[in-house]
Amino acid sequence: MTSLVFPTETSSSYVEVTPLKSLELSAFTLCMRVATELRGEREVILFAYRTQNYDELNVWRELNGRLSFYLAGEGVFFRTPELGPMETHLCVTWDSQSGASAIFVDGRKSLTKIYKKNHRIRSGGKIILGQDPDNFVRDFDQNQSFVGEIYDVNMWDSVLSQTEIQDLLSRKQVQPGNVIDWNSANIRTHGQVQMVSLEV
Numbered sequence: 733m734t735s736l737v738f739p740t741e742t743s744s745s746y747v748e749v750t751p752l753k754s755l756e757l758s759a760f761t762l763c764m765r766v767a768t769e770l771r772g773e774r775e776v777i778l779f780a781y782r783t784q785n786y787d788e789l790n791v792w793r794e795l796n797g798r799l800s801f802y803l804a805g806e807g808v809f810f811r812t813p814e815l816g817p818m819e820t821h822l823c824v825t826w827d828s829q830s831g832a833s834a835i836f837v838d839g840r841k842s843l844t845k846i847y848k849k850n851h852r853i854r855s856g857g858k859i860i861l862g863q864d865p866d867n868f869v870r871d872f873d874q875n876q877s878f879v880g881e882i883y884d885v886n887m888w889d890s891v892l893s894q895t896e897i898q899d900l901l902s903r904k905q906v907q908p909g910n911v912i913d914w915n916s917a918n919i920r921t922h923g924q925v926q927m928v929s930l931e932v
């Protein structure tokens with residue numbers, strides 16, 4: 733499986749992932765495996781989907797170690813076990829109809845928070861790993877960049893069950909992501925990002 737190593741802090745290293753379908757979404761599950769040796773000294777971007785005028789979906793490790801995501805505006809924050817230097821399997825789920833959102837860390841679910849009920853994520857953007865664009869798609873800040881390893885990034889346009897998320901963690905066969913399927917994803921690296929092949 734392809735894995736991405738971001739060796740140093742930059743404002744120029746990033747990866748663009750081409751989705752399988754438009755990200756006009758009223759629900760999603762986004763999962764990844766991630767490891768970073770950055771401690772709590774700054775915020776770290778984990779995933780960015782940016783349209784012309786909005787950060788439609790950003791996932792962050794916040795300054796205080798909380799995990800968060802933002803859908804075009806104020807974010808929702810979760811106290812969870814912190815990301816660290818050993819690989820963590822991380823999933824984020826959100827459903828527009830109920831506003832139910834949750835974070836799963838190594839298959840364990842956070843509490844549910846109600847966030848952005850009836851919101852819709854808009855199509856026409858780009859998916860960026862490693863940097864937070866503040867414009868389409870540029871204006872990166874190295875103090876928000878990702879440093880570490882990230883891979884197995886998959887996305888669905890629905891909320892997966894807790895059992896399915898635990899199956900993903902243990903690499904059992906589940907329905908492949910219908911928005912991002914890491915095994916077949918078109919991944920373009922820029923700057924110092926290294927693609928490595930992992931035996932899993």
Ligand code: CA
Pocket residue numbers: 864865866872873876
């Ligand atoms: Ca920024």
Ligand code: CA
Pocket residue numbers: 787864865866867
């Ligand atoms: Ca931004």
